Amino acid sequence: MAELLDAALDANEIDLVESFNSPLPLRLVCELIGVPTADMLLFRKWSAAIVRGVDPDYLLSPQEITARYEAEEAFERYFEVLAEDRRVHHRGDLLSDLVAARENNDVLSDHELHEIGAMLMIAGHETTVNALGTMLIALHRNPRQLELLKTDPDLVPAVVEEALRYDPPIQFTSRVALQDRELDGRTFERGDGIILMVGAANRDPAAFPDPDTFEIARYVDRPRSAPRHLTFSNGPHRCLGAQLARMEMDIALRALLVRAPHLELLTDEPPYRDLYLFRGPLRLPVRMRP
Numbered sequence: 001m002a003e004l005l006d007a008a009l010d011a012n013e014i015d016l017v018e019s020f021n022s023p024l025p026l027r028l029v030c031e032l033i034g035v036p037t038a039d040m041l042l043f044r045k046w047s048a049a050i051v052r053g054v055d056p057d058y059l060l061s062p063q064e065i066t067a068r069y070e071a072e073e074a075f076e077r078y079f080e081v082l083a084e085d086r087r088v089h090h091r092g093d094l095l096s097d098l099v100a101a102r103e104n105n106d107v108l109s110d111h112e113l114h115e116i117g118a119m120l121m122i123a124g125h126e127t128t129v130n131a132l133g134t135m136l137i138a139l140h141r142n143p144r145q146l147e148l149l150k151t152d153p154d155l156v157p158a159v160v161e162e163a164l165r166y167d168p169p170i171q172f173t174s175r176v177a178l179q180d181r182e183l184d185g186r187t188f189e190r191g192d193g194i195i196l197m198v199g200a201a202n203r204d205p206a207a208f209p210d211p212d213t214f215e216i217a218r219y220v221d222r223p224r225s226a227p228r229h230l231t232f233s234n235g236p237h238r239c240l241g242a243q244l245a246r247m248e249m250d251i252a253l254r255a256l257l258v259r260a261p262h263l264e265l266l267t268d269e270p271p272y273r274d275l276y277l278f279r280g281p282l283r284l285p286v287r288m289r290p
C-alpha cells in the first residue's frame with residue numbers, strides 16, 4: 001500500500017480508482033489465492049466483463065454477452081493451469097490448500113475448484129474497489145463528518161460501517177423460495193425467484209432513523225447494538241470476505257488520512273460504472289497533498 005501511495009503522491013492529480021482503490025484489493029486477493037501479480041491486468045479485464053455480465057441479459061449488448069462467456073472460459077483455463085502447478089508444488093496459498101482438499105478428500109470437482117478461484121478473485125476485488133470509492137465520495141459530500149474523522153481517527157471503524165450502509169457496492173442479491181410462504185401480505189410459492197434489494201433495506205427508516213443522512217454516530221461506541229445493514233447479506237450465503245473487506249477499508253482510510261490528509265476530490269459528481277448489480281465510481285479524480 002505504501003508503494004501505491006508513494007506513486008499517487010508523486011503524481012499529485014490522479015484517478016484514485018486506477019491508482020489506489022483498484023490495485024489495492026486486487027493485489028491482496030491475488031496474494032491470498034496465489035495468483036501472480038503480473039497477471040493482474042488480465043484479471044481486471046475478465047472480471048470487468050463478468051460483473052457487467054451478471055446484470056440481466058436484456059440490459060446487455062450482444063458484445064457484452066460474448067465478452068462474459070469469453071471471460072468465464074478464460075478464468076476456467078487460467079485456473080486449470082494454476083491448479084495443475086499446485087498439484088505438483090504446495091506454495092502455501094489458498095489455491096494450494098483447495099487443490100490439496102480436492103486431492104485428499106475428493107470434495108471438489110475440478111470445475112468447482114476453478115469456479116471458486118474465479119469467484120474469489122471477482123468477489124474479493126470488484127466489491128472493495130467500489131466500497132473504497134463510495135466511502136470517499138460520502139465523506140467528500142459530508143464535510144462535517146470528514147472533519148469529525150480528522151479530529152478523531154478512532155472513528156474510522158464507524159465511518160467504514162456507515163459507508164457500507166449508506167452506499168453499498170452490491171445493490172441486491174437473490175434467493176429461491178424453498179417453501180410456500182406469506183410475507184408482508186405477499187405470497188411466495190416454492191421455487192419462486194426473489195430479488196432482495198440490499199440498497200433499499202439499508203435505507204429503511206424503521207431500522208435507520210433519517211436514513212438518507214450519512215451519520216457516523218450511528219456506529220460509534222455501539223458495534224453490537226447498532227442496527228445491522230445488509231450490505232454483506234445474511235444467512236448461509238453471507239459474504240465470506242466481510243471481515244477482510246472491513247479491514248481493507250479501515251487500513252486504506254487510515255493510510256489516506258495520514259499520508260494524504262488534504263486529499264481533495266476534484267468533482268462532486270464522479271462518473272459511476274455502467275452497472276446494475278455492482279455500484280461504484282468509474283473514476284475518482286483527486287488532488288493528493290501530503
Ligand code: HEM
Nearest residue numbers: 123124127128131170173232233234237238239240241245
Ligand atoms: C465491501 C466489500 C464486499 C461486499 C459489499 C460484499 C458483498 C457480498 C454479498 C452481498 C454477497 C452475496 C451474499 C448473498 O447472496 O447472500 C457476497 C458473497 C460472497 N463474498 Fe463478498 N463482499 C465484499 C468483499 C468480499 C471479499 C473481500 C471477499 C473475499 C476475498 C468476498 C467473498 C465472497 C464470497 C466467496 C461470497 C459467496 C458466499 C456464498 O455464496 O456462500 N467478498 N459478498
